[in-house]
Amino acid sequence: MSGHFMFDGRPVPFEAGQTILEAARAAGHYIPHLCWHPDFPPHGSCKLCMVKVGGRHVSSCALEAKEGMEVESNTPEMNGERRALLQMLFVEGNHFCPSCEKSGNCQLQAQAYELEMTSARFDHFFPVRPVDASHPDILLDFNRCIFCELCVRASRDVDGKSVFALTNRGIHKHLVVNAESGQLGDTDFSADDLAANICPVGVILHKRVGFEVPIGERTYDEVPISVVSMRDKGSKP
Amino acid sequence: MPHIAQAAESVITKHGRDATRLLQILIDLQQALGYLPPAGISAVAAGLDLPRARVEGVAGFYSFLHLEPVGEYRILFSDNITDRMLGSLELRDALCRKLWVEQGKLSEDGLISIDVTSCTGMCDQGPAMLVNGLPITRVDHQRINEIAELVRTRVPLSAWPRAFFHVDDNIRRRDALLGQSFVSGSAIEAAIRLGRDQWIDEMRASRLRGRGGAGFTTCVKWEACRDAPGSDKVVVCNADEGEPGTFKDRVLLTRCADRVFEGMVLAAWATGANRGFMYLRGEYAYLRPALEAELARMRAAGLLGRTILGEAGFDFDIEIHLGAGAYVCGEESALIESLEGKRGTPRIRPPFPVTHGYLGRPTVVNNVETLTKTTLIALGGGAAFAATGTAQSTGTKLLSVSGDCAFPGIYEYPFGVRIDRVLEDCGAGDAHMVQVGGASGVTIAGYEFSRSIAFEDVPSAGAFMVFDSSRDPFDVAHNFVDFFTHESCGFCTPCRIGTSLLKGYMDKLARGYGAKKDLADIEWINRLLRNTSHCGLGSTAPNPVVDTLAKFRPAYERRLRTLDFEPAFDLDAALAAARRITGRDDPAAHLDSGDKQHTEGER
Numbered sequence: 001m002s003g004h005f006m007f008d009g010r011p012v013p014f015e016a017g018q019t020i021l022e023a024a025r026a027a028g029h030y031i032p033h034l035c036w037h038p039d040f041p042p043h044g045s046c047k048l049c050m051v052k053v054g055g056r057h058v059s060s061c062a063l064e065a066k067e068g069m070e071v072e073s074n075t076p077e078m079n080g081e082r083r084a085l086l087q088m089l090f091v092e093g094n095h096f097c098p099s100c101e102k103s104g105n106c107q108l109q110a111q112a113y114e115l116e117m118t119s120a121r122f123d124h125f126f127p128v129r130p131v132d133a134s135h136p137d138i139l140l141d142f143n144r145c146i147f148c149e150l151c152v153r154a155s156r157d158v159d160g161k162s163v164f165a166l167t168n169r170g171i172h173k174h175l176v177v178n179a180e181s182g183q184l185g186d187t188d189f190s191a192d193d194l195a196a197n198i199c200p201v202g203v204i205l206h207k208r209v210g211f212e213v214p215i216g217e218r219t220y221d222e223v224p225i226s227v228v229s230m231r232d233k234g235s236k237p
Numbered sequence: 238m239p240h241i242a243q244a245a246e247s248v249i250t251k252h253g254r255d256a257t258r259l260l261q262i263l264i265d266l267q268q269a270l271g272y273l274p275p276a277g278i279s280a281v282a283a284g285l286d287l288p289r290a291r292v293e294g295v296a297g298f299y300s301f302l303h304l305e306p307v308g309e310y311r312i313l314f315s316d317n318i319t320d321r322m323l324g325s326l327e328l329r330d331a332l333c334r335k336l337w338v339e340q341g342k343l344s345e346d347g348l349i350s351i352d353v354t355s356c357t358g359m360c361d362q363g364p365a366m367l368v369n370g371l372p373i374t375r376v377d378h379q380r381i382n383e384i385a386e387l388v389r390t391r392v393p394l395s396a397w398p399r400a401f402f403h404v405d406d407n408i409r410r411r412d413a414l415l416g417q418s419f420v421s422g423s424a425i426e427a428a429i430r431l432g433r434d435q436w437i438d439e440m441r442a443s444r445l446r447g448r449g450g451a452g453f454t455t456c457v458k459w460e461a462c463r464d465a466p467g468s469d470k471v472v473v474c475n476a477d478e479g480e481p482g483t484f485k486d487r488v489l490l491t492r493c494a495d496r497v498f499e500g501m502v503l504a505a506w507a508t509g510a511n512r513g514f515m516y517l518r519g520e521y522a523y524l525r526p527a528l529e530a531e532l533a534r535m536r537a538a539g540l541l542g543r544t545i546l547g548e549a550g551f552d553f554d555i556e557i558h559l560g561a562g563a564y565v566c567g568e569e570s571a572l573i574e575s576l577e578g579k580r581g582t583p584r585i586r587p588p589f590p591v592t593h594g595y596l597g598r599p600t601v602v603n604n605v606e607t608l609t610k611t612t613l614i615a616l617g618g619g620a621a622f623a624a625t626g627t628a629q630s631t632g633t634k635l636l637s638v639s640g641d642c643a644f645p646g647i648y649e650y651p652f653g654v655r656i657d658r659v660l661e662d663c664g665a666g667d668a669h670m671v672q673v674g675g676a677s678g679v680t681i682a683g684y685e686f687s688r689s690i691a692f693e694d695v696p697s698a699g700a701f702m703v704f705d706s707s708r709d710p711f712d713v714a715h716n717f718v719d720f721f722t723h724e725s726c727g728f729c730t731p732c733r734i735g736t737s738l739l740k741g742y743m744d745k746l747a748r749g750y751g752a753k754k755d756l757a758d759i760e761w762i763n764r765l766l767r768n769t770s771h772c773g774l775g776s777t778a779p780n781p782v783v784d785t786l787a788k789f790r791p792a793y794e795r796r797l798r799t800l801d802f803e804p805a806f807d808l809d810a811a812l813a814a815a816r817r818i819t820g821r822d823d824p825a826a827h828l829d830s831g832d833k834q835h836t837e838g839e840r
Contacts, residue, residue, distance in 0.1 A: 042585065044585045044729070044771060045728050045729050045730065045771070046729075046730055047729050047730050047731055047769045047770075047771070048730075050768075050769050057768045057769055059585070059771075062585045063587075064587075081765060081768060081769060084761070084765050085730050085731060085765070085769065088730055088731065088734035088735065088738065088765075089730060089734070091734070091738075092733075092734045092737075121758075122738055122758070123738075123741060123805060125737070146730075147727070147728075147730075147733070156288075161288075162288035162290060162291060163290070164290060165288065165290035165291050165293065165294035166294050166580070166727075167290075167293050167294040167296070167297030167298070168297040168298065168727075169297070169298050169563070169580070169725070169726050169727045170722065170723065170724070170725040170726065170727040170733060170736070170737075171722070171725070171727065171733055171734065171736075171737040172727070173726075173727035173733065176290050176293050176294065176297075177290060178288050178289050178290035179289070179290075180275050180276070180278070180279045180289065
């Protein structure tokens, strides 16, 4: 089965089984997202890709497109809610962009520019999240984690190592690594793992490559994420 | 260390090295070791051939599993608003003082830890607590004194006075279900006589809707499961009664376990399922021995197992899985994740459990009361059932009544009963607000007491908490916000962070630092939670705040300072540490804070 649905008033074709986000992308329409990745099944946790279908909020990464759906995405209402979700993510962790090695390559930061987030609005939580520098090649800075679980999924489903998992729950949820010591250095993690190269923010960093590309010349510094994401559709989330 | 490995090995063996039983294994291992030490987690991971991080992730999810040492005596005070109204916080503080321990911390001798926990389902006989998982009801100062003494003298729990652990059923009003005697096996027999198809027809005619809150038509679920491709279908009884203020399932499991299980067999007959689970909330683990005995009795009577009541091809059996302190597992897809030995995170839907449930199999998940009601339909027919209640809400509803009333307990009414009728029956002379349906339900103000309990008016999962004119609606909403913040699974952004933000605003108001802008922010967060949450927990979490803001706004406004903005803390008090370090307390070391007094306890 294939057909068309209306995306912000414009017809978009879809193939059977395609989600709203996938079909919209294929037709050249960008929907903001953080936890979704073209190489993985939908996760549905960040809620940035939320759209309205027939007046109801749905995750566009997870819901299959259907004939005749009326989807609202790039509207002041939806972008306002997306901005608020970003603000939540910013106050939940410790995100100090000016001193972050990921600045300019960070999807959270890029989304904040994309959605014109000019302040954090809410009170910062300032959680205490110690870093893990035990691995010879990789540094883990949990302060920036947004719980997209891409590292969890990549390590489990592609690398076959299950180096990462989430523990605790609610606002206390956090990443753990697969070692009794709790140290990345005691796992079989390698800098070549997909999980070492998939973090959309600045949690999983390669050592000894700091600021190799100057800030100002990085991926999202000059081209907005909505353009990068659509330009490299196959590989880039 | 060897004893840890040994204990883990014996528990894993007992559970057949089955990784889907991970949660049950962790519960049993903790029972053996007191808590789950790192070596225990590693041993379980190795024994089940699972990544250690996954086991740690599961163990960390559930409130009743401990990765740090806890006391020989673990006391958890139930922290529902109804417990608080009966003085639970003062009693907790008294016990902490008597035993020289801080809430949430382990005493230095490792003897005791005291904390609070979400509603334990004893609201009609509170304040309640759990001691090493066993409920103690009607806690008062005398009981606190006795408990302190028993703990100090290390009396084993088995030697504590039996009266402490007495749980009353408090059935106050009986109707179709509670008023009728029941012959075990009669409902199954009747349904077999009807045949599978006609049994479904009766269910359709009954128009029975789920009693767990959402009110989905039971027969539609059953038919979808029956028609779903795949064998090995599953029936799950959702006995994870976590909604604050609800305890009717506890009474059904105590008084008519036979009918609950028989309802599961009826669901199996309709859907063709051959495997059944009861997911029993950890707070009700004390009911398990009696439930297991009932299952054994039913097996012996040919009501479970192979060829039920001689019907060839009708094979179905039930096992009980325990929860471990996670309200979100009442959501059916989270419950299924938990049954599979995972973190209780709700799944992406669709697909729904009726087609892709437990281990991907078609699965029906029904509430305890819903299943019990199906026995009435099997015995009396669908039409007779549909003749009671209202057009859209057939049959009766069990209400768990608690709070400011003379006769708290279980009341069974036909759907459509007016709220003022319930208030009159339970002896609530000075009711001024009622929370119907629990924390996620609806707050009803006095001018709405003529409304009715029914899906088409005020829907209810069963809770009915009464508040008199001495109670502050803000405190009620504040307590519920704390509850949701504690119980959020943390999967999606809006619920994980939004509930914490909401709690922050409510705390700020409670401290007397509220500003008008905070109310606007609260309303904005409420909207984000409602619209963008992944599951019902997040989308209903703002309900008590939305309702009390709309109906009892003065309760919020009197907590505001009449400013547009007010910081969440006292700026001058925040300088106390700097003053202490510099040894200064002269006027220049203070902010000019007008008429505010400098009363911080500087030493």
